[in-house]
Amino acid sequence: MQSPIRIWDIHGGIHPDENKHQSVSYGLETPPLPAYLILPLLQHIGARAEPVVAVGDRVLKGQVLAEASGMVSCPLHAPTSGTITAIGPAPFPHASGLEEWAITLQSDGLDAWTTLVPIDDYSQLEAASLLEIIRLAGISGLGGAGFPTAFKLKARPEQKIHTLIVNGTECEPYITADDTAMRYRAPEVVAGIQILMHILKPDVVLIGIEDNKPEAIAAMREAVADLPMQVLAFPTKYPSGGEKQLIQILTGKEVPSGGLPADIGMVCQNIGTLIAIHDAVTLGQPLISRVTTLTGDALSHPTNVMALIGTPISDLLAFAGLQPDKLYRLVMGGPMMGFTLQNLDAPVIKTSNCLLAGTLAELPPPPAAQPCIRCGLCSEVCPAMLLPQQLHWFAMGKDYDQLNRLNLFDCIECGACSYVCPSSIPLVQYYRASKAEIRALELQQHKADHSKQRFEHRLQRLEREAEQKDLERQARAEKTARMKAAKEQQAVSAASVSGDEQPDVARVEAHKPATLTAEQKQLKIAAATAQMALKKARKQLSNNPDNLELQAQVPELEQACADTQLAYDEALGDVSMKAVPPSPAESGDNTKRQLKTDMTMAKAAFRKAERAREDDVENPQLNDQLTEAKMALDSAAKAFADHMANKETD
Missing domain, CATH: 1.20.120 (Four Helix Bundle (Hemerythrin (Met), subunit A))
Incomplete structure (x- = not known):
């Protein structure tokens, strides 16, 4: 018999109208296979996946279409069989309405699987092997943030994880995706928990569910049976489904500001993520589908569906009986933290847990914002115990240092402050914009620091190279001087031996x-x-x-x-x-050379005088010079001839 777990409370929180009953009447349905799928390359936090297919390729269901491009990234798989028709910008479910790079897959209607490799007994595998299976299956958090699951599970390898918390809270109004998953796929959820228990080996496993989901609580308790894990029901309050808030509710411990649950030995996983882990390990299937809630008064058939990743939103709304004349606003996510979609052709992605097709009466436009009256209600309901008034003031003034001092990034953007604000100030929008601006400035500063560091390293490298060249130049000069001195010394030594001074x-x-x-x-x-x-x-x-x-x-x-x-x-x-003094033989040779040199020079002088007279025939001085040069040439020739005759006689 397990000892009861104390349930704690969180600061603040609100109780908005739930409206969860709309979408739980038809169970978990499967919509028709879409004609085409749009598969964005960025469906998670981290780096965009890199395509490994080309336009015109035929692929099978479950085949890898794009590989992870970094440690924090996820691969992408084909949700059905068909042909790749495009790779490029395509509609994307984002508040900006901007397009994102995606792979477009035209279905062939066969829904033919690729070869799967299920694991019969995962208990025989090491934790690293199971984490690699999860990574290759492309699993990221399905609760909204989209953090790659394998990386999250080993984010703190030096930290012992003693508590595994399963988040079945789903506190956002209208959304019933996790509720439906626990009702109809509780055994798979528990199997996913057991796989994580084998990987993390925690001391305690807690499954937290709000008490407004009695059917899900009963289904999970039946599936858990006598396994070493506890299903805990606690009072409904928004936003108890926040990771840090749920940890505080179930354990009474708080995650440090700017920290992660792993810093205090805990890890949190979503219901949909656990089902994906079960499918990847036990069945060998990658993440290609998820449970998505289709709800809102503009739908005649609100329900929950097992939607293929990449299914156009318009197809799902048509399946749920969309009434276009009633549709005023389409929200992805819940009314508290969701965002308005600009394009119905955008696809369902891994983090798409709800599509809310609201009427004008259901989702009326917010009234115009009024000046803050400093009532303090926003501070009372903030689950992170922040100061929303001060954050709003410094956000308007773009005082980012003060925003960081007031722990802006601890805000989970739950919208509770905006919900209770009597002045209708869109506080969360200010916080989101400021966070984006701070991240952009930090990225810019990081790039500037990196460039400065590279420049300084380059200067240091050039200085080292210049110093090395100077040393090499000095070494060469010293070597040359030593060689010259050695040669001179050898010459002096040789002269000393021969008697020369x-x-x-x-x-x-x-x-x-x-x-x-x-x-x-x-x-x-x-x-x-x-x-x-x-x-x-x-x-x-x-x-x-x-x-x-x-x-x-x-x-x-x-x-x-x-x-x-x-x-x-x-x-x-x-x-x-x-x-x-030369030797006799050398003296004779020198005389011969001298006479021949004299004759050569006399001959050159004669030719020079001859050319000068040809240029100026009438100049008598040139005639005298030519005569003298001829006499000198004859004399030199005679002297050389006499020397050679005497040498032959000798």
């Missing part, structure tokens, strides 16, 4: 001018050209050693290379090198 290389560098004159540059170019010609001739001769012409050219090129190099060295004015 200073090596030739050092003497050349010591006497080498800082810059070359035009004549020195020409001689340097001539020496380099002669070396290149000699190298080319030697290479050709090595490839063709029998070529007599090349054999004759190589000695001449060698002599020309030596002569041009000698002329360049002399032009540099290397006195120290000339001071070294």
Whole structure:
């Protein structure tokens, strides 16, 4: 015998007219298969799903159409078999009336299932495996918020969940979706609870139901029987169905401001979510349908239906006997927290628990707002114990710091304050707008901080790269200096061994001018050209050693290379090198080179004088210069010939 659980009360709350009797007379019905389905990619809190099908693809019931694109996201499945006809913007059930990206599926009427993988004994599976099954089934909270269930169940892995609370309250007027589900699918609800018990292993399981649902309470108690869970009935009050409010009612504990139930070791799940968990694990079926209430005085047949996700709202209203001449306002959700739909072609999504087709008398337009009279009624009924007057004042002034200080985000937007306001001020609308503006500013600030952080990291990276380059440059310079010093040391050592006071290389560098004159540059170019010609001739001769012409050219090129190099060295004015007394063989070679160089220079001077006289024939001075150049050329040629004759005689 389980000990009785104390029922606590919450602050504030109201008792609006229920009107739940309208939609419970016909049980749980199944509407006809729609001709087409519109499946939005964003039916949950988090990232939009990514399509994995293309236009023209034929799909089966239960087949994956879009995969989750992040940790907080849900995949999307085909509610029936058919053909993909469009992927793009489509009507979406939202207060703004804006479109949302969706997959349009044309039904083939066969309703043929894809291959399913049911689990015969889930008790043999680990918690992680069951959570993955739930995630892949695309299950998100069906109570209204639409938070991905698998992520919610492991939101605090380090926190032990000691209490599992099942939310069967459904305190919103008109809505009977959970009431009907508990009446007709209580065994599946209990089976879903047992699966969560296997995953979370809680110490206590509490099923909370308001006392205005006696049939649901009886059905759940019968299904629970002797299982370790308790069905608790408590007095009806709006908004006892809020997650934090229900926890306070059943346990007396409060969730910290800005916190989650998991922070105090609790987790809350909706009735429809538990049925979806049962179907995913036991039957292998993804979330493709949900119980939806169709109610309002504009319907001749108000009821609850098992609607396929993506069914156009107009199809469901037609099934419920919509009377267009009576329809004044169509609300998705209840009259307290719902919003007006702008387009009847919008589809049912995973969070669509009710469609309220109200008449003018049922949902009259609100009177014009009047100035606040500071009566304090809004503070008395606020279940979150906030200060609605102050929130309204700072919301109008856009003082977001004060709104955060007053815990604006603890507001559950239940509408109780607006309901009792004698000045008809739409307080909740102000709160919703301020929340959206604060989120937008926080997102903008987050992007700015992220950009600043990236910029600072880039500057740091560039500084590190510049420092690294400087270090590498210094290392190369030091290495070059060490290599140069080592070569000079080797040259000095070699000179010391041979008896020279200073090596030739050092003497050349010591006497080498800082810059070359035009004549020195020409001689340097001539020496380099002669070396290149000699190298080319030697290479050709090595490839063709029998070529007599090349054999004759190589000695001449060698002599020309030596002569041009000698002329360049002399032009540099290397006195120290000339001071070294050459050997007899070297002296003879130097005389020959000098005579040949003199002859070459005399020949160049003669050609220059000859060209000058051709340009100005009548100038007698040029004739004298030409005669002198001819005499110098003859003298140099004779000296070279005599030297060669004497050398042959020797």
